[in-house]
Amino acid sequence: KAGVTQTPRYLIKTRGQQVTLSCSPISGHRSVSWYQQTPGQGLQFLFEYFSETQRNKGNFPGRFSGRQFSNSRSEMNVSTLELGDSALYLCASSFRTSTNNEQFFGPGTRLTVL
Amino acid sequence: DAKTTQPPSMDCAEGRAANLPCNHSTISGNEYVYWYRQIHSQGPQYIIHGLKNNETNEMASLIITEDRKSSTLILPHATLRDTAVYYCIVRVANNQGGKLIFGQGTELSVKP
Numbered sequence: 001k002a003g004v005t006q007t008p009r010y011l012i013k014t015r016g017q018q019v020t021l022s023c024s025p026i027s028g029h030r031s032v033s034w035y036q037q038t039p040g041q042g043l044q045f046l047f048e049y050f051s052e053t054q055r056n057k058g059n060f061p062g063r064f065s066g067r068q069f070s071n072s073r074s075e076m077n078v079s080t081l082e083l084g085d086s087a088l089y090l091c092a093s094s095f096r097t098s099t100n101n102e103q104f105f106g107p108g109t110r111l112t113v114l
Numbered sequence: 115d116a117k118t119t120q121p122p123s124m125d126c127a128e129g130r131a132a133n134l135p136c137n138h139s140t141i142s143g144n145e146y147v148y149w150y151r152q153i154h155s156q157g158p159q160y161i162i163h164g165l166k167n168n169e170t171n172e173m174a175s176l177i178i179t180e181d182r183k184s185s186t187l188i189l190p191h192a193t194l195r196d197t198a199v200y201y202c203i204v205r206v207a208n209n210q211g212g213k214l215i216f217g218q219g220t221e222l223s224v225k226p
Contacts, residue, residue: 004157033213043158043201043216056213090157092214103150103214105157 002027004093004106012112018079021109025072025093031055032074033103034066037088046089049074078111086113118202123221126196132189134220136202139183144206147178148214149187151198158201158216161187192224 005024013019025032033056034046045058049068066076072093078085088110092103119137126132138147148163162169162176164185169176175188189196201219 035214035216042218043152043214045213045215048213058213092157102160102163103158105159107157 004091004104006089006091006106006109008109009107010110010112012114013081014114015081015083017081018077019081019111020075020077021089021091021111023074023076023091023093023106025074025091026104029093029095029104030072031094032068032072033092033094034074034076035090035092036060037090037108038084038086043090046076081113083113085111087111118204118217120200120202120217120220122218123223125223125225126189126192128194128224128226129191132192132196132222132224134187134189134200134202134222135184136187137184138202138204141182141204142206145204146206147176147182147185148203148205149174149176150201150203150214150216151196152201152219153195153198161200192222194224194226196222197224198222 007022031050033048035043037043046060047066048056052068063079068074088108090105090108092105094103146163146165149161150158152158162171162174164176164178178185199219199221201216203214
């Protein structure tokens with residue numbers, strides 16, 4: 001069974017640009033969550049999508065947005081990039097069952113903002 | 115979700131058991147204890163979770179104290195590949211889905 005895939009793996013952008021990252025969950029998983037990891041703040045939850053609807057949201061500015069498609073693939077977008085947006089962006093998928101919320105993480109997209 | 119406290123770093127000799135502690139004194143009755151680990155430059159990996167009974171799987175054992183205010187993750191025979199940051203997370207296990215709240219974790223170094 002293929003794991004969570006994220007594209008691209010590495011990305012370099014400049015301040016003010018926007019970026020779109022993609023995540024394909026494990027087949028059959030309908031929940032996709034996004035996290036940002038930086039050396040200073042650690043791993044922080046961005047948002048979660050389930051059945052094309054945002055179900056949970058972290059404490060990030062509106063420049064960070066996402067969406068989920070009918071095949072459960074998800075994209076996140078960051079507009080007007082700032083230097084502080086340089087981070088590893090991780091995507092995780094799960095079944096979102098009532099007894100086990102095991103999250104399966106992808107390898108991440110390393111974003112560098114210059 | 116309750117907060118957790120973990121030591122920032124630990125060392126363990128290869129082949130010995132690694133015992134990683136976690137304090138979660140404000141845990142609620144319906145919150146589970148989850149453990150994830152992150153090997154350098156990879157996404158976090160689920161290890162194990164439990165409510166109040168001790169749990170064991172092919173990767174590790176989880177020991178939760180009777181008052182549930184602390185727990186210990188045990189890697190029975192640590193290998194060099196177990197070197198990673200280990201995160202203890204407490205949360206309700208229901209259909210609320212994602213939103214894992216990660217702390218700073220414990221950086222475990224397994225040495226030959």
